Amino acid sequence: MDKAGAAFDKGLVKRLWVFVAPHQKWLWKGLGLLMLVSACRLTMPWLIKLAIDQHLSIGDLSGYYPLLMAFAVVASIDALLRRSQQLAVETGGQNALLDLRLALFRHLQELPAAYFDRTPTGRLIGRVTTDVEALQELFSSGVVTILGDLIFLIATLVILFSLHFKLALVAILVVPVLLALTMLIRLRVRTAYVSMRAKLSEMNGFLHERLSGMSVVQMFSREEETMVSYAEINHDVRGAQLKTVWWETCLSTTVELLSSFTVAIILWYGGGLVAENWQQGGIRGGLTLGVLFAFIDYMQKFFQPLNELSLKYTVMQNAMTAARRIFDLLDEAERLPETENPQNPGEVVGEIRFEKVTFGYDPKNPVLKNVSFSVAPGEKVALVGATGAGKTTVLKLLTRLYDPSHGRITLDGIDLRDYEVRDLRKRIGLVPQDVFLFEGDILENIRLGNVEVSEEKAIAAATRLHLDQLVNRFPGGWHEPVRERGRNLSAGEKQLISFARVLAASPRVLVLDEATSNVDSHTEHILQEAVHDIMQGRTSLAIAHRLSTVRDADRILVFHQGELAEQGTHDQLIAEGGLYACLVVLQYSET
Ligand SMILES: Nc1ncnc2c1ncn2[C@@H]1O[C@H](COP(=O)(O)OP(=O)(O)OP(=O)(O)O)[C@@H](O)[C@H]1O
Ligand SMILES: [Mg+2]
Incomplete structure (x- = not known):
C-alpha cells in the first residue's frame, strides 16, 4: 500500500515533462483560456455591483438593461471558455499519457523471462492502468493550471482590498x-x-x-x-x-x-x-449595497479554487507516488545481453551443441548441472526424465529465454549469445508445454501477425497437420473465433494450432515440449502424426511423454535431477537396464 509522500519531486516532474513537452501547446492554450475565464469571473460581480449602486439603489433604470445584457454575454463567454479550457488541458494530458503507456508497454516487451518469473502480473497491469490513471488526474483536476488559479486568487484579493x-x-x-x-x-x-x-x-x-x-x-x-x-x-x-x-x-x-x-x-x-x-x-x-454584494460574490468565487487547492495537493501526492513507480519500472534495465557484432551464418544447418552447461533460475540453486551433448543436423532427439528433471529448462536455454551461468550453447558452431535474438528465434521454433492462444480467430492464432506467414502458408501448414478436418466442422471455418486462452477449443485442437503456428514459420530447428495432458485416442493419433510430420527433415529436440514420440527418435537423452544421465537409442537404453528402462516400465507400462 502506498503511503502519503511528497507532493512535488523535481526529478520526477522533469521526467514527466519529457512526455508532456511534445504536447505542451495544449497546456499553454489551456492556461491562456484560464486567464480569460478568470477575467470573466472577476467581471461578473463587478457588473452586479454597478447595477445595484448606479441603478437599483437610486431607482434609475437608464442604462440598466445594457448592463444586464453585458452580464449575460460575459456569463455565456465564461461558460463556453471554461469548457474549451478543460478540453485543451485534457487533450494535452491524454496525448502525453498515450505516449507514456506505449513507452511502458514497449519496455515491458523488452524485459527478459526472468523478470516476469519474479514479478506478479497484477502489479505490472497496475503500472499501466491504475498508476497512469493517477497521472491522468493531474490533468482532469486541473493541477497543471494551478498557476492560473493562483493568479485568480491574487487578483480577487487585490480587488477586494481596493474595494474596502x-x-x-x-x-x-x-x-x-x-x-x-x-x-x-x-x-x-x-x-x-x-x-x-x-x-x-x-x-x-x-x-x-x-x-x-x-x-x-x-x-x-x-x-x-x-x-x-x-x-x-x-x-x-x-x-x-x-x-x-x-x-x-x-x-x-x-x-x-x-x-x-x-x-x-x-x-x-x-x-x-x-x-x-x-x-x-x-x-x-x-460602504454601498453594491460593494457588499460584490464582496459576497467575490468571496464565494474565491473559495472554490481555494478549496480545490487541497484537493490538488493530494492529487499531486498520488501522482508523484504513481510516477515514481512508473519510472522504477521504466528504469528496470535487466536485459538479455545483446551482442555488439551479431553473427549471421546464412543458411541454417541445424547443429546444436551444449558444452558443460550449468544454469539455475536462482544462481545458487542449479537446475542443470554440467550438461553436455550435441545434436547433428536433421537428427531427431527425445528428452525424457522425471518431473522437475530440467527438460523444459534445456529448451528455454536453447531458445535463449535465459542464458546459462556456465558453459555455452552453440547453433551451427556459433554461440547463441552471438546471434541477434530475433534472428535466433526465427531459426528455432518452439512448441511450448502450455499452449497459449490469444483472443481472435484460428487463422490469426496460427499467423500471430507475422507478415512472412501468409494466410495460404498458414492454411497449408495446418492442413499438413490435418487440422483442416477439425476446422471444417466449425461454422466459422478458419475464422472460427477463439476465445480468451482458447477456452472454446479442446485440448487437442489447441495443441494442433500451436503446432501449426510453428510449422507455418518453418524454422530449421524444432523444439517441442510435449504436453502431458491426455486426449482422446483419435486426437492422440492425429497429434502423433502431426509430431512425426513436423519433425521430418528438421533437427528436432522433443521432450517426450508419449512412448511413440520416444520410439520415433534417433537418440534419447535421459535427464535425472539436472544431469544428463544416459543417452542412446530406445533399444540400447532398454538393454542397459538403467534409468530409462525403469522410466519406460513405470510410465509407459500401460501401453
Ligand atoms: N521460472 C522458474 N523459476 C524458478 N524455478 C523454476 C522455474 N521454472 C522451473 N523451475 C524449477 O526448475 C526445475 C526444472 O524445471 P523444468 O521445468 O525444467 O522441469 P521438467 O523436466 O520440464 O518437468 P516436467 O516434466 O514436469 O515438465 C524444477 O525444480 C522447477 O521447480
Ligand atoms: Mg517441462
Missing part, C-alpha cells in the same frame, strides 16, 4: 482556518481512499480467480464456502467505501459551512457599515 480594505481583512479571516481544516481532512480522505482501493483490488482478484475456476468450485460443491469468503471481502469493501464517503461528506460540509460563515461575517460587519453609510446620507468612501 477593512471589510476585506475581516472577510479573509476564515481563510487560514479553511486551508488548515481542508488539508487535514483531505489527508484522511486520501488514507481512506487508498485502503478502499486495496480492498477493491482484493475483491477483483478474488472474483477473477473464482470465475476462472468456477468449474472446480461447482464440481467440488464449494459454492457456500466461496459465497462466505466473497461476502467477507464484500463487507470490507462496503466498510472502506463508506469510510471514504464519511470523510468526503465531512469535507464538503466543512467547506460549505465555512463559506456560509464567511457570508455571515461579511453581512454582519459590512451590514453595519452599509447602515452607517445610509444614516450619514451616503458619504464618499462609505
Whole structure:
C-alpha cells in the first residue's frame, strides 16, 4: 500500500515533462483560456455591483438593461471558455499519457523471462492502468493550471482590498482556518481512499480467480464456502467505501459551512457599515449595497479554487507516488545481453551443441548441472526424465529465454549469445508445454501477425497437420473465433494450432515440449502424426511423454535431477537396464 509522500519531486516532474513537452501547446492554450475565464469571473460581480449602486439603489433604470445584457454575454463567454479550457488541458494530458503507456508497454516487451518469473502480473497491469490513471488526474483536476488559479486568487484579493480594505481583512479571516481544516481532512480522505482501493483490488482478484475456476468450485460443491469468503471481502469493501464517503461528506460540509460563515461575517460587519453609510446620507468612501454584494460574490468565487487547492495537493501526492513507480519500472534495465557484432551464418544447418552447461533460475540453486551433448543436423532427439528433471529448462536455454551461468550453447558452431535474438528465434521454433492462444480467430492464432506467414502458408501448414478436418466442422471455418486462452477449443485442437503456428514459420530447428495432458485416442493419433510430420527433415529436440514420440527418435537423452544421465537409442537404453528402462516400465507400462 502506498503511503502519503511528497507532493512535488523535481526529478520526477522533469521526467514527466519529457512526455508532456511534445504536447505542451495544449497546456499553454489551456492556461491562456484560464486567464480569460478568470477575467470573466472577476467581471461578473463587478457588473452586479454597478447595477445595484448606479441603478437599483437610486431607482434609475437608464442604462440598466445594457448592463444586464453585458452580464449575460460575459456569463455565456465564461461558460463556453471554461469548457474549451478543460478540453485543451485534457487533450494535452491524454496525448502525453498515450505516449507514456506505449513507452511502458514497449519496455515491458523488452524485459527478459526472468523478470516476469519474479514479478506478479497484477502489479505490472497496475503500472499501466491504475498508476497512469493517477497521472491522468493531474490533468482532469486541473493541477497543471494551478498557476492560473493562483493568479485568480491574487487578483480577487487585490480587488477586494481596493474595494474596502477593512471589510476585506475581516472577510479573509476564515481563510487560514479553511486551508488548515481542508488539508487535514483531505489527508484522511486520501488514507481512506487508498485502503478502499486495496480492498477493491482484493475483491477483483478474488472474483477473477473464482470465475476462472468456477468449474472446480461447482464440481467440488464449494459454492457456500466461496459465497462466505466473497461476502467477507464484500463487507470490507462496503466498510472502506463508506469510510471514504464519511470523510468526503465531512469535507464538503466543512467547506460549505465555512463559506456560509464567511457570508455571515461579511453581512454582519459590512451590514453595519452599509447602515452607517445610509444614516450619514451616503458619504464618499462609505460602504454601498453594491460593494457588499460584490464582496459576497467575490468571496464565494474565491473559495472554490481555494478549496480545490487541497484537493490538488493530494492529487499531486498520488501522482508523484504513481510516477515514481512508473519510472522504477521504466528504469528496470535487466536485459538479455545483446551482442555488439551479431553473427549471421546464412543458411541454417541445424547443429546444436551444449558444452558443460550449468544454469539455475536462482544462481545458487542449479537446475542443470554440467550438461553436455550435441545434436547433428536433421537428427531427431527425445528428452525424457522425471518431473522437475530440467527438460523444459534445456529448451528455454536453447531458445535463449535465459542464458546459462556456465558453459555455452552453440547453433551451427556459433554461440547463441552471438546471434541477434530475433534472428535466433526465427531459426528455432518452439512448441511450448502450455499452449497459449490469444483472443481472435484460428487463422490469426496460427499467423500471430507475422507478415512472412501468409494466410495460404498458414492454411497449408495446418492442413499438413490435418487440422483442416477439425476446422471444417466449425461454422466459422478458419475464422472460427477463439476465445480468451482458447477456452472454446479442446485440448487437442489447441495443441494442433500451436503446432501449426510453428510449422507455418518453418524454422530449421524444432523444439517441442510435449504436453502431458491426455486426449482422446483419435486426437492422440492425429497429434502423433502431426509430431512425426513436423519433425521430418528438421533437427528436432522433443521432450517426450508419449512412448511413440520416444520410439520415433534417433537418440534419447535421459535427464535425472539436472544431469544428463544416459543417452542412446530406445533399444540400447532398454538393454542397459538403467534409468530409462525403469522410466519406460513405470510410465509407459500401460501401453
Ligand atoms: N521460472 C522458474 N523459476 C524458478 N524455478 C523454476 C522455474 N521454472 C522451473 N523451475 C524449477 O526448475 C526445475 C526444472 O524445471 P523444468 O521445468 O525444467 O522441469 P521438467 O523436466 O520440464 O518437468 P516436467 O516434466 O514436469 O515438465 C524444477 O525444480 C522447477 O521447480
Ligand atoms: Mg517441462
